[in-house]
Amino acid sequence: MKIGELAQIAQCTVETIRYYEKEALLPAPQRTAANYRSYGQAHVERLRFIRNCRALDMTHGEIRALLGLMEKPQDGCGAINHLLDDHIGHVDERIAELLQLKQQLTALRQQCQTEQSTDACGILHGLTVMETEAKPKRHTHLG
Amino acid sequence: MKIGELAQIAQCTVETIRYYEKEALLPAPQRTAANYRSYGQAHVERLRFIRNCRALDMTHGEIRALLGLMEKPQDGCGAINHLLDDHIGHVDERIAELLQLKQQLTALRQQCQTEQSTDACGILHGLTVMETEAKPKRHTHLG
DNA sequence: ACTTGACTCTATAGTAACTTCAGGGTGTTA
DNA sequence: TAACACCCTGAAGTTACTATAGAGTCAAGT
Secondary structure, three states, X not given: OOHHHHHHHHOOOHHHHHHHHHOOOOOOOEEOOOOOEEOOHHHXXXXXXXXXXXXXXXXXXXXXXXXXXXXXXXXXXXXXXXXHHHHHHHHHHHHHHHHHHHHHHHHHHHOOOOOOOHHHOHHHHHHHHXXXXXXXXXXXXXX | OOHHHHHHHHOOOHHHHHHHHHOOXXXXXXXOOOOXXXXXXXXXXXXXXXXXXXXXXXXXXXXXXXXXXXXXXXXXXXXXXXHHHHHHHHHHHHHHHHHHHHHHHXXXXXXXXXXXXXXXXXHHHHHHHOOOOOOOOOOOOOO
């Protein structure tokens, strides 16, 4: 099948597919006489795997690691479990960060309920006097 | 004061400060005879404001908007409230996404509790057969 | 045969908010 | 005068794509 068809099956754009090929996540397929990429069932499965990982917010690095582990069945899936546990940890961390953020934002928002001059706006005041915290080093890639 | 001192006060790097200047978030300061940037109290406050906004995960666009509104006190702070409400909305949205993500990841993780060959690994199987969903368009910049 | 339209190709640049690097100048201390 | 910490500029790298330009391919319609 051609790249457009594959894109439709995998719910992504053709540009994304070409990008994955350049990134070596997806192996380069055969070409037709007209130099069109020609995909088979193996490509469909591999791309679906990648897209599913991305839907779970894994990085290309994590996906590459999983794909590598997949090729060595004898190594067992301990490493896979580990990778997934780590990733769940990232998600947990980010959720905690965002909850704290929301609390700060909500507190800030409380400081101005009225339509006054911005000179007296409690929000602007809060943003100016707040103790700036050094951004904690991210252990996660989740924004 | 010189850039290094300012960076320490504001808990950021000197590169970040120079970047903000290039982005016009922070006004260009005076220079010493040796062409070193020379900052005053106004810069400290402005930079703290920016860093506090960033600590709350606002984009440069949102910060620029706030800084603009700050200069027009007579416009009142309705727009500021609105901007903050929107931002809180973004955070809420992202939290909801991540909670759903975590559920999916946890379910996936359940599929392999043992140390078996990866051929039989339920996680890899799950990632291959999962229904790929088209990524919903983001309304938020929070990753 | 010719044209239109939908598809494909490559290569390059843009996105956000920085970080890193290369190559050089300044200022204080020993 | 040499070492060392600090400052300067400009360009490139980061992530996972998205967008654009310019050109080739193919099937259907006139």
